[in-house]
Amino acid sequence: MMNLFNNKTMKNFHKLFAIAVLTVITFSCVEDDDFSIPDTAAVDIEAPANLIDMSAVIGLIGQSQTGTVTFENNEQFIEGYVISSDEAGNFFEELIIQDAIQNPTAGIKVLIDNSPLFTTYAPGQRIYVKLDGLTAGLSNGVPVLGLNGSGVIEKIAPSQQTEVILRDSEIFDIVPTPVTGPSEFTTAKLLTLIQLPEAQFTDGDISANRTFAAEPTDQFDGVRFIQTCGDFFAAPIRLETSTFSDFKALRLPNGSGSITAILQRDFRDDFFVLSVNSPEDFNFDPNTRCNFDIVACGTVANAGTNTLLFENFETQSTGAAAMPAGWTNFQEEGTETWEVYTATGANASLGKSVNCGSFRSGDASTVAWLITPQFDFDAQTGEVFSFETSNSFADGSSMEVLFSNDWDGTTAGIATASWEPMADPVVVSDSEAFGNWVFSENVSLDCVTGTGAIAFRYIGSGDAGTDGTYELDNISLTSN
Template sequence: MKTIKLNKIILLALGLVVFNACVQDDDFDTPNVDVTDPVITGNIIDIDAVIGNLAQSGEDIITFEDTNNFMEGYVISSDEGGNFFEELVLQDKPENPTAGIVVQVDVNPLFTIYDFGRKVYIKLDGLSVAVDNGVVQIGRREGNNLEKIAASQMSETILRTSEVATIVPLEVSISDFSNDLESLYIRLSDVQFNRDDVLGDNPKTFAAEDTDQFDGERVLESCTSSSSVIFSTSTFSDFKSLLLPANRGSVDGILTRDFFDEFYTIYINSPEDINFDNDVRCDPIELSCGLADTTGTNNLFEDDFESQSTNSLISGNGWTNFIEAGSEGWEAYTQTGTNSSQGISARVGSFNSGDASTVAWLITPEIDLDANTGVTLNFETSNSFSDGSTLEILFSNDWDGTEAGITSATWGIVTDAYVTQDSDFFGDWFESGNVDLSCGSGQIYIAFKYVGSGESDFDGTYELDFVSIDAQ
């Protein structure tokens, strides 16, 4: 859908100007409460059948003509709070839905007529369906583009009924995300916003920071797994200036894709869809001693990976190379060119692996902080467009040294170590800094943990080299 996407980008600025003008006035007309159920004289089909027609066609966009088909669905979006604009999101059932779709409509607001939970029928003849930005949508075809249903055609195309159902959120986990859940009203339980967004002296708003353009994107993380998702809020929403809640709990919203179809994201209709009633956060413990001025001469552990066999998993020298999920582990590699290795380096990545999830650990031998003073950690990292994947530097005082005990051990974050970012040039190597570990105690292990987003055609790779742990 490259043509559709380019057209959308070109029109975005104009659309946002109109959006800004439209959403500022909350004095909407009162909807007509007397609804006469429409008489449907054609064939009633479900949303899944519409999506199936597109998939079976093998085309980027298809148009319904002379079918006499009507698609039924329930409204799960609301533009009352300004977080949705000129679109209706429908799902097939009020409870336990299996399919959702977006209907593009050149009208604002829509909630006064098509309110949350309202059952509607969409007259399909004359409409087209396409995958736009990774999400199945319905509108009117203009060449190879999908345009919005005109205001003059809305009432004869989108037929509302008298039924307003109670929408029951579908409870899912972030790790469950797939195309099958797109455009459904879901609930994420036991989640919280990342501590960097809500704690400290400058907690963030939903979408009113200087760096927010079009959408404010915040990290929503699970308290029961290592999963996270981007939580998006329009910079034109009525609640953009509210501070994010710092507690933890559940979020009800619509799962979709970001504007460039690079990752999953969730949008809410209103801040009331956030129920953070637990004031005990699940933040990891941290080892934060800052950066040391000097590096000791007593080397406790080091590896430049030159003794490793390329294209084989890292082994020996006390390393524990553990694949928690998927098929990819840390392996030795060498490469020349723009994205060159430093001789032989360690690399991990889930790109094109076909794995639904990738979690890989590379853990050092035990380091005794009590028996040594001035302990520091140094390493270098590079990436090949890390994209949706992450690399964390962790530590544990209670790991028993076995692979079976890795996931049950307590792992904290070594906060002061710099790890290359996706925004860094992929051909460069970046030093961690001389990371001070001296404020820790006991026997610890240092882990390099890679987590893919579950989209193996999108996740990139990380490279690691020159790992050194020293003491005075």
């Protein structure tokens, strides 16, 4: 019989056979990897027997001397509803849940070393988190759940994910909590879904045509500022967007409308901030901006040559309520008033000055008015108004400058008069060094008509953690 295979042919055949065997082994390995992925399908489940309130977990953090609490061998769970989504890239390896679909009392962040999470946990989905082996604590000012690390709370490993987090198949419609502005931001609302019904991005951000987080100065997060439509004087609200988000390069939407967002704290735990899941959380009318009734005549380079009013309080008694001739000093709420004081050193007054502050007052609310005499703004032209302000940790309190041309001059008439915000004066900011005095700029009132008065209104909440003091001096009104 003829030998059909010589030695060279046999060697090639052996090589081909080896390659074929290796190929089968390789593809078998791939198939094994695929089959090793855990089944994460949601199923109908009964609530675990040992449920504890999410707020109780947060309370344990506050009671702990170390700032953390570790749960061991207790088989306890917390129930939560997912409110975050990493589909648009604005969240990463974290799941934010709140304790109810409506009117929540607590929220917490679950750290998971896995991404994406939106394919497994949908917004509105009910989950149960097994606390056994987890550690709860504060990170950047918000409560988190994860694993106990070396001085930090670490992320839950993917291999533990399905054991720690049980998913219900039912998905609910989360009802965001309506808030009118930053004065309603509280720690109780942290990591919950809120909604500003009427808001817009500030004129500065819109006029600069800024993106969400793609400006050259944006690092890690882009910070943009939101203004509520209900209160001209409300502090701007910070919106933080990750520079890794899919929508970072989109321009900020013009117009105004509602914003649905998660209330958080910034990285250094200095401010409340908002974070959105996607641009769809902005329901804006692009053709409508907030409509404020304000006095805005602009500013001018110099004051006028004719003095209508100048008050530096040097003739007033130190420690007493400021009562210059023709002025009105009125306590609308609380026990604090605009009072004459002197101070030296790093936080010096300007001779005698006046201040108002509700820090440690014990009052539930503080509203104090200091109102100028009334002037006929038709009797002359070119009116210019100015003053100087300083603050001693103003924090959550505020000072507003208002104008009214229908106030009757009585304390009883203050509440019924129309007081319009003056948009142009510069009032010292809380971030200003407490020893500095800030000039208001020369504020024109040339567009004002009729008889009117100007008011300085201090507002504080009585909260020792958020209230402070404003100082005021050198109030001037001139004309041509």
